[in-house]
Amino acid sequence: MKKIAVLGCGTVGSGVVEVFYKNRASIERKAGCELDIKYIYVRRPHPEIAYQDKLCFNFDTIANDPEINIVVEVMGGVDPAYRFVKTCLENGKSVATANKELIAKNGAELLSIAKQHHVNILFEASVGGGIPIIRPLHQCLGANEIDDIQGILNGTTNFILTKMIREGMSFSDALALAQQLGYAEADPTSDVEGIDACRKICILASLAYGRHVYPEYVHCEGITKLTAEDVEYAKDWGGVIKLIAKASRDPQTQKISMLVAPMFVPFESQLSSVDDVFNGILVDGDATGEVLFYGKGAGKLPTASAVMSDVIDCAKAADTIDTLYWEDSDNNFVEDWRTQPMQSYLRLQLQYRQQTALINELFDTPVLLARKSQPETEIAFITPPLTPLQLDELLSRLSDEGISVLGSVFLA
């Protein structure tokens, strides 16, 4: 019999307890041993929780109980989660966590501590909720070199963009609806500014490329500046706007390029039809070609089931799982995103219609995009490949002429 402690009993935590007791027989068969939840750690009384006898208010009880083999961390946030997880690993307990913030910030250190103590820290639920992605990436695609990962990794922003695309809603109306439906939090910053997606792509890149990619080294743009007009131009171009988190590796230099930003995605891409709160992750391996993983990226039961699959693996593993590992890094292997050429969509406000001549000169006579009720002095087009440094320079020249930027989105 192996004993489990669950740290935190919010949405995901209560889901973990529910899934465990519902599918216990099959989980034990897969784990190859008997399992039970001994403690549910909470900070204050929760009279609504069914398993009152398991509630525990003192973390040290769990940390020092030699009967506890596996700890499920579903508190979220870095403090006290980091401290608790570290202590558990040091005390020889394996950890299954859904905490993307923790892994994106302290993954390399925690993986190393786990290795020293011959236990595991697993985090399938930290990216893509119930979609299996961490394990397939390090295991099933083990014989591949991963050239490129592109993901829609945040369900909240994807819901907002879907509403803007399908129903022509404004960003703020779509956000209000998402909040009303419980898809967005009262403070939506970490979703709409791309921070959540950024943490997740950092975890995937660290795993795929073997060195820790820290979120603070990744350029990250949110979706708050997008308008219904940008959505219309995307359609005219032949696609949709999605918040894309990207990681790729240059086969020559081994340097990694990372970017989180709204992007034009062509209709031909499978990512273009990943709608509503769903997530999709497109992994391009040198042997497999493109493989898409798609499903619910969040939610109580999907996330809980991913955590439970990690619990099963923790129960089975006799030692640290070698392939799920990456080194710490100083991140000088991540390319400066401002030196990477990319195409962009631009929407500009001209002073005079005649200024199109200047646009043609600066942007190599780009193909124009059109929308309904387009004002005479609004112009939209796709740029040639330009580095952000080059683009900034051109935009400042336009600004000198009184031409302002109404919208700007990269091409995926």
Add this chain to the structure above:
Amino acid sequence: MKKIAVLGCGTVGSGVVEVFYKNRASIERKAGCELDIKYIYVRRPHPEIAYQDKLCFNFDTIANDPEINIVVEVMGGVDPAYRFVKTCLENGKSVATANKELIAKNGAELLSIAKQHHVNILFEASVGGGIPIIRPLHQCLGANEIDDIQGILNGTTNFILTKMIREGMSFSDALALAQQLGYAEADPTSDVEGIDACRKICILASLAYGRHVYPEYVHCEGITKLTAEDVEYAKDWGGVIKLIAKASRDPQTQKISMLVAPMFVPFESQLSSVDDVFNGILVDGDATGEVLFYGKGAGKLPTASAVMSDVIDCAKAADTIDTLYWEDSDNNFVEDWRTQPMQSYLRLQLQYRQQTALINELFDTPVLLARKSQPETEIAFITPPLTPLQLDELLSRLSDEGISVLGSVFLA
């Protein structure tokens, strides 16, 4: 150093050798040991193969070489693959195979032999080519009860249907094109009659439900009778025709329902946009909800990379992997498909326009579908849920009145 023998050096076999030597360093890192290919078994000389010193024409040399730890079986077919694989397992060698026919026919027996000898038989490549599906199904989704699996599992038929849908091609023209492009074999029977898809869904169902589902107990229809008109009616209904392989379990009786047949798939389903030679597998778990796995279902390198991921697992595993297992069965747990109610699309040739009254009576005034240049005496509609037995009875009543069936497709 662990030594590998590759049985067969056709498309997939040569891909395995290529992927191994290309990504050897990273494969060895993931396997946690040094690896090399010692033999490539072929029946006759292959002067075009780069590794002539590794060629071996005598299987017994491999079977009796104690240095060989892992055998890759990529010959296809059941004879002599079954005999070879069995011998290897009995001699304590793990096997990685891409052979869906072998696993669908002899999987339970081979899994049991592997267990007795503390080795593994792994078959990630047998379903979905390079798409990770076998491992996620038994591992990542381990905490789920699988309610339902629906897959587009055959790239050849999906290519043909895509051409019929997008370009209005006839079945025979689309098949001819597929043959010309190398997507279909000279004898396309096992693809177009659904036999290949049936083997694959049997493997997935055996794994998900823990008991061997033999292909001969599964009702299987191909796509040869579909016409461009059926495709037009599907569009009017709001979807496309796909060759769907299904497996589901009744939570009460634990009985399994299986079916392989062309089906109407609504545009809202992610499977409707799985086009060309791609495969898509939608797995519905009680906790995760729907998860889609999508990618290239065949091809040299995708399949080879799946085989190599199995080789890595064979190299790492100290004993038989418990969760990848199912029992043999007498298949009386598979429901008789003729007693399962389903909705269908029907296209009928009336004798007289007035016979619509009879249709309305028999089919509960169904909603009619329409197409361009529809003849006066052609009628198409969606039936209420009927078992195939009930449907047959109604169709024979129509036949008595001189009404014949022009097309018939189930709804997914």
